[in-house]
Amino acid sequence: MYAVIKTGGKQYRVAPGEKIKVEQIAADVGQEIVIDQVLAVSDGSAIKVGTPLVSGATVTATVLSHGKHDKVRIFKMRRRKHYQKRQGHRQQFTELQIGAIAG
Structure with a gap:
């Protein structure tokens, strides 16, 4: 069993x-959330x-942790223009443990 959910402007197969x-x-660690x-x-x-x-x-999930991804370095340069x-x-993220899928 799987589902395709949408959260944060992205789609995930879970x-x-x-x-x-x-x-x-915006949820506390250990809290159970419902994605509709x-x-x-x-x-x-x-x-x-x-x-x-x-x-x-609906898809129920438990919040495991919050954190930050690796740093993305942006470097812009115009040659000969100093x-x-x-x-x-x-980017900040929330790690979720997927529980039950109802639907």
Whole structure:
């Protein structure tokens, strides 16, 4: 069984027991959250695809941790113009343990 969910502007294919890292969610560590933006659900033989969401389908997940991804280094340069710019970015994430898929 698996589902395709949408969170943080991205889509993820999840199955029960998986761990995924998504854009940061405002929830405490250990809290159970319910994701109701489910785009598709499969029970092994049949697939339900929503238009755009599957009505009544939910995915429950437990928040394991919060953190930051590795630093992405941005370097901009214009040759012969004496222009250089250095910048860095670390995106924050929330790690989820997928529980039950209902739908």
